[in-house]
Amino acid sequence: MRFAAVALIALLSFAARAKETVRIAFIGPLTGGNSAIGLGGRNSADLAVRLRNADAKAKYTYDLVVLDDECKPDAGVQMATKAGSDRTIVGGVTNYCSVVAMAAVDTYHRFGLPVIVWGAVLPDITYKNDFKEVHRVNGTMINQNQTNAKFMSEHGYKNVAIIHDTTDYGKGHDKYFTQFFTQSGGKIAGDFGVTADQQDFTAELTQLKGLKPDALYFGGLTPIGVRIRAQMDKLGLGVQFDGTSGIVNDDFIKALGPNAEGALAFREGAPAEKLAHGKEFLEQYNKQGYTQPPEAYGPFAYAAAVLLMDAIEKAGPDRKKIIAQLSPAHVKDVESIVGKITFDDHGQNTVPVITKYVVQDGKWVMWEDSEYASGKRKLAK
Amino acid sequence: MKAAAVAAVATAFAWLLLRAESQTSISLLLLLAVAAGVAAARLRFRLSGPSVLAFAAVAVLALLLREDDFSLLLLTRILIVVVACLGLNVQFGYAGVVNFAGASFFGVGGYTAAILAPRLPHLLVLLLGGAAAALVGSILILPVLRTRGHYAALVTIAFALLFRTFLEVNDTLGGPQGLKLPELVIGPFHFNDPVFDASFYLRYVALGLVLAALALGVVQRLERSWIGVALDAVRLDEIAAASFGLSIARWKIAAFTIGNFITGVAGALSAFMIGFIAPNNYAFSESLILVSILLLGGIGNPWGLALASAIVIVLPEKLQTIQEYRFLIFAAVVILILLFRPAGLLPRPLRRLKT
Numbered sequence: 032m033r034f035a036a037v038a039l040i041a042l043l044s045f046a047a048r049a050k051e052t053v054r055i056a057f058i059g060p061l062t063g064g065n066s067a068i069g070l071g072g073r074n075s076a077d078l079a080v081r082l083r084n085a086d087a088k089a090k091y092t093y094d095l096v097v098l099d100d101e102c103k104p105d106a107g108v109q110m111a112t113k114a115g116s117d118r119t120i121v122g123g124v125t126n127y128c129s130v131v132a133m134a135a136v137d138t139y140h141r142f143g144l145p146v147i148v149w150g151a152v153l154p155d156i157t158y159k160n161d162f163k164e165v166h167r168v169n170g171t172m173i174n175q176n177q178t179n180a181k182f183m184s185e186h187g188y189k190n191v192a193i194i195h196d197t198t199d200y201g202k203g204h205d206k207y208f209t210q211f212f213t214q215s216g217g218k219i220a221g222d223f224g225v226t227a228d229q230q231d232f233t234a235e236l237t238q239l240k241g242l243k244p245d246a247l248y249f250g251g252l253t254p255i256g257v258r259i260r261a262q263m264d265k266l267g268l269g270v271q272f273d274g275t276s277g278i279v280n281d282d283f284i285k286a287l288g289p290n291a292e293g294a295l296a297f298r299e300g301a302p303a304e305k306l307a308h309g310k311e312f313l314e315q316y317n318k319q320g321y322t323q324p325p326e327a328y329g330p331f332a333y334a335a336a337v338l339l340m341d342a343i344e345k346a347g348p349d350r351k352k353i354i355a356q357l358s359p360a361h362v363k364d365v366e367s368i369v370g371k372i373t374f375d376d377h378g379q380n381t382v383p384v385i386t387k388y389v390v391q392d393g394k395w396v397m398w399e400d401s402e403y404a405s406g407k408r409k410l411a412k
Numbered sequence: 413m414k415a416a417a418v419a420a421v422a423t424a425f426a427w428l429l430l431r432a433e434s435q436t437s438i439s440l441l442l443l444l445a446v447a448a449g450v451a452a453a454r455l456r457f458r459l460s461g462p463s464v465l466a467f468a469a470v471a472v473l474a475l476l477l478r479e480d481d482f483s484l485l486l487l488t489r490i491l492i493v494v495v496a497c498l499g500l501n502v503q504f505g506y507a508g509v510v511n512f513a514g515a516s517f518f519g520v521g522g523y524t525a526a527i528l529a530p531r532l533p534h535l536l537v538l539l540l541g542g543a544a545a546a547l548v549g550s551i552l553i554l555p556v557l558r559t560r561g562h563y564a565a566l567v568t569i570a571f572a573l574l575f576r577t578f579l580e581v582n583d584t585l586g587g588p589q590g591l592k593l594p595e596l597v598i599g600p601f602h603f604n605d606p607v608f609d610a611s612f613y614l615r616y617v618a619l620g621l622v623l624a625a626l627a628l629g630v631v632q633r634l635e636r637s638w639i640g641v642a643l644d645a646v647r648l649d650e651i652a653a654a655s656f657g658l659s660i661a662r663w664k665i666a667a668f669t670i671g672n673f674i675t676g677v678a679g680a681l682s683a684f685m686i687g688f689i690a691p692n693n694y695a696f697s698e699s700l701i702l703v704s705i706l707l708l709g710g711i712g713n714p715w716g717l718a719l720a721s722a723i724v725i726v727l728p729e730k731l732q733t734i735q736e737y738r739f740l741i742f743a744a745v746v747i748l749i750l751l752f753r754p755a756g757l758l759p760r761p762l763r764r765l766k767t
Contacts, residue, residue, distance in 0.1 A: 061736040070736060097735050103692045104590060105682070109485060109729075116481035116611075130590055134688035142481075153589070197581050199588035226577060 053091040053348040055080075055339060056114040056123035057332070058107070058135075059150070061099040068127055071326030072149055073097055076124050078316055079336035090344050095336075096120055100131050107131030108138050115142025121348045122146065124335040127328060129153035129199050139164045145342075145354045147335040150328040152276075152299075153203060157379040163354050166362075168338065168372055169331045170299035170383025172203045175276060178385040179248075179297045180211035182398075183273060186410065188246045191273070192220040192239045194259060195250035196227040204250030204275050212248075220244040229255060232262050239268070245412055246271040253278050257286040264290060271295065271411040279327065284393055291390045293403070293410060300369040301384045302397065303330050308368040334367040341365075415461025419469040427476050429726065430483040438730050453753075463632075466718075467625055474617040484613035485685075486725060491620030492682045493721040497705050498627045498714060499674030504703070505712030505760065506640060507667030508647030509556065510565045513572035514702035517545040517672045519579070519694030521679025526591040526689055535598050538680045545676025546669045553668050557661050572696045579691035590690025593683055603684070616685050623681060627674050628714055634670070635763065643667055708746060710756025719757055 057076045060069035080095045098114060100107040107126065114120050115138055123139070126132035127150035139146050140162040148156060148167040152175075157167050183191060191212060195201035202224070209219055220242040223235045236259070239247070247263070247270050249256055256278040263272070274296040284291045303309030312333060316325055325333075339353075342361075346352035355361075362374040370384040387398035391408070402408045425445065432438045451457075470487070477483045496518050503509045511517075521541035528537045555567045580588045596603040598619075607614045634640050645653040646663045654660055683689045705724050709716030727745065731738035749757065 062739050066736060073735070098732055099735060099738065104688050104690045105489075105686050105693050108686050108688065109482075109489070112485050113482045113732075128692075130588065130690040130692055133589065133592075134686065134690070137687060155589075197577075197588065202587060202589075224581065226580075 050090070050092045051348065052094050053343055054094045054096055054117075054120045055336070055343075056096045056098060056120050056125070057336075058098045058100050058110050058114065058123060058125040059127050059332070060102040060131075061097070063101050063103075065102045065128060067323065068150065068326045068328055069099075069102075070323045071329040072124075072127060072332035074319075074321040074323060075312075075316070075325050075329035075331075075333040076149070076336040078312075078319055078321075079333045079340065081319065082315060083337075083340050089340075091348065093340060093343075100126065100128070100135075102128040102131060104130050104134035107135045111135035111138035111144075112142070115139060115144040120144070121343060121350055122339045122353050124149050124332055124339060126151045126156075129156065129203075132156045133159075136160060136162055136165050143350050143354070145339070145350055145357055147339055147357070149332040149335040153199065157377040161377065163358075163378070166357055166374055166378035166380075168335045168367070168369065168380050169328065170380065170385065172207050174383050174385055175297050175299060176204060176207035177211050178387065179273065179275070180208055180215055180217070182295075182297070182387060183212065183246060183248075184215040184217050187412075188217065188271065188273075190218050190220045190244050191246045191248050192242055192244035192270075193222045193248045193250065194232070194235060194239075195222075195224055195248075196252070196255060197224045198227050198251075200252070200277065201227070201250045208248055208250065225251075225255065227251065227255060230258065232259050233266065236262055236266050236268055240266060244270055246273050248273045249278070250275050251277055253280060253283045253286075257283060260287055260290060260294065269411055276327065279388055279395055284390060284395070289393075291393070293408070294390045295398075295410070296388045296395070298327065298386055298388065299383045300330060301386055303368060305397070306368055306370070308366070312368050330369050334369045334372065337367065338362070338365065338372065415459060415465055418459055419461075419465045423469045423473050423476075426473055426722075429730065430477060430486065431480070432730070435733050438733075442727075442730075449757075463625075463628060466715075467621055470617075470621060474614060474621075478607075478610035478614060481611045481613055484611050484617055486729060488613060488616040488620045488685060489682075490721050490725050491617070491624045492678050492685070493702070493705065493725060494718050495620075495623050495627045495678035495681075496675045497702055497709075497717045497721060498624075498631050499671040499676075499678065500702055500706055501671070501712065501714065501717060502631060502634065502643075502667050502674070503671040504706055506635065506643035506647065507664055508643075509664050509668050509671075510568060511668070511671070512565055512568040512696075512699050512703060513552070513575065514675060515694045515696070515698035516572045516575040517549060517675045518679035518682065518698075518702075519575065519689075519691075520545040520548050521676030522683035522689045522694070523579070523585060523591070524676070525680035525683045526593050527585075529594050529596075529684070533598075534596055534684070538677055538684075541680025541683075542673040542675075542677035545679065546673040549668050549672035550665070553665055556668070557664060569696065572699050576691050576695055579694070586690070588691060590688055590692075593687050593689070595687075596684040616681075619681065623677065627677075630670075630674070631714055639666070640763070704746065708749060708756055710759040712760030713756070713758050716756050716758030716760070 059072045080093045083089050098110040100110050114123050123146040125146040126148050129151040132151035145164050152172045154171040154173050195205040272294045276298040279296045279298045303313055342353050342356040346356035359374045365372045371382050372380050373382050375381045388395045389398050389401045389403050391401050398404050429441045500514050503511045524541045524544040525537050552571050556564050603615045604612050606612050642658055642663055650660050705720045709720030728738050728742045
């Protein structure tokens with residue numbers, strides 16, 4: 032009896048020891064203004080790790096080291112140094128804020144830490160340097176605005192006015208939309224930068240009304256998007272409202288009510304519920320009982336964590352080998368919950384799916400499924 | 413002797429804490445620190461000794477941690493924050509000029525460094541960072557002099573908000589994306605090359621130590637001199653000071669300018685070390701953190717603010733394991749400390765002119 036117990040304990044401890052523990056880092060904004068998205072990303076990456084650890088076929092047990100970059104460059108560099116200088120951490124799922132990612136890429140490169148960016152959209156993060164360590168699963172603003180500009184010109188909009196907020200997010204959108212829209216023969220009627228906490232847009236909208244645009248492009252996040260859309264009606268400016276990924280959430284519709292009807296927006300990635308694995312992701316996510324929703328970029332954090340762990344499974348817990356495993360030769364048409372992932376020479380996912388959305392009866396509906404596409408309803412002119 | 417022993421113990425403690433990773437060891441060490449602090453307060457433990465000891469302790473600590481990039485980065489950040497707060501200390505602690513835009517002057521130094529670094533020798537750039545902060549401060553001092561108390565505070569808060577918005581909309585300064593800085597090079601030293609086998613951060617620690625020593629030297633001499641007495645008089649009672657023939661405006665301007673210069677130099681060094689600056693780093697909340705370091709340490713005492721800087725930087729970092737709740741705990745700790753020590757950890761002692 033005693034022998035059996037000893038043998039059992041020995042067996043159990045052997046089983047536990049048979050799997051080596053591998054540490055990977057998650058870096059994102061857990062405190063401050065962007066914490067909702069950061070926590071959603073953290074939970075999603077955590078979910079990926081939990082599911083992998085529950086999988087008997089996995090070679091390693093994974094330990095997620097969560098670090099808070101506060102959406103500030105200095106804190107971001109500090110966390111990048113922490114993860115990079117800790118040799119037990121072999122890779123990272125990092126950064127939602129573009130400024131922080133820009134500041135931190137040098138540090139990842141210096142320490143040779145392979146990272147996969149899960150949310151930052153600034154193109155320069157992957158394209159400005161030639162760092163083999165840095166990869167990104169989500170698309171950049173470039174992709175999103177390319178689709179947006181193409182959509183607008185195809186639907187007969189020639190003269191579009193722009194309002195954008197003056198953060199990196201809004202300014203970037205302004206730049207790329209203008210670039211692609213003018214390339215496809217459109218004209219920018221006027222371009223207004225506003226601060227992210229502005230309340231009253233009467234001045235901008237009145238001036239804009241005089242310019243007689245056929246649509247208003249808005250580059251920014253939900254709170255001011257809601258205000259602008261509401262104030263457009265007050266001034267009798269009935270043009271088409273064309274938004275970015277920043278307004279694709281339920282709050283936008285809840286705040287505007289029926290006024291939201293017909294608003295357009297574009298976002299990277301296919302909606303999770305449309306993909307076979309995506310549905311599974313949402314189910315598993317709800318099962319774990321996280322207190323915060325995954326938010327828009329949770330699926331990307333999940334996909335990045337899965338991609339990183341897959342690379343570790345194949346290459347072993349060695350930074351250099353993982354980087355080799357994440358090279359374009361190996362990451363080609365990899366299935367994930369955000370669509371297929373293919374890295375180019377800069378580690379950028381080149382086939383990010385962009386989904387077009389339109390508000391129909393109080394819901395964000397995929398353009399292709401909407402009554403607007405079938406011709407039953409019409410966009411504003 | 414006593415001071416040397418304390419320095420050795422403090423170094424050992426800092427070494428243990430900076431290397432501690434697990435929640436248990438961190439909590440144990442923090443409890444130990446609290447117990448030591450309470451005991452020292454109960455026993456009315458007074459410490460005096462040459463400042464050199466403190467700097468030697470930091471140098472020894474840096475050598476002990478020579479291969480640990482992250483701890484050295486933290487150490488340098490503490491030194492930089494100490495320098496920045498020494499600047500604020502001249503304003504708040506001595507002359508009584510409120511400045512809730514500390515991070516903005518820190519930022520003026522940083523942005524000056526980012527713009528001038530490709531063109532000028534970097535040692536000069538560090539000094540120009542301070543000069544630019546002093547220059548910007550000399551404009552802000554005009555409305556500050558015309559207002560008092562809460563109103564003066566409001567003027568500096570308005571400036572802090574304005575500064576951040578200005579950076580965000582200004583594309584030549586990088587806008588919201590910020591600016592990248594080249595490697596810091598002073599004479600033959602390239603700061604981003606490794607020091608033999610050790611971390612490249614050792615050079616930053618050394619430079620931080622030199623700056624902190626210089627700033628401390630200036631501030632302490634200032635306090636001990638007749639200038640310090642004049643500044644104290646201005647703070648304590650403007651009418652009395654004026655009736656003794658002191659020019660209130662003149663001394664406030666002097667304190668504001670010296671303080672901003674020191675803060676600006678610290679900001680320039682910080683920008684070089686991080687290698688990247690953006691408006692997010694210089695938000696109003698950062699200014700509040702600098703002010704809270706002064707309050708936590710005990711306004712007017714350089715050693716108090718050194719201790720407070722270490723706490724304010726290391727504690728949230730060591731609380732990373734509790735993720736999104738860390739600032740909650742951190743804020744609670746700060747409130748608790750101020751509850752039990754309302755005058756700060758190390759209140760400013762009376763000036764003893766005879767030694």
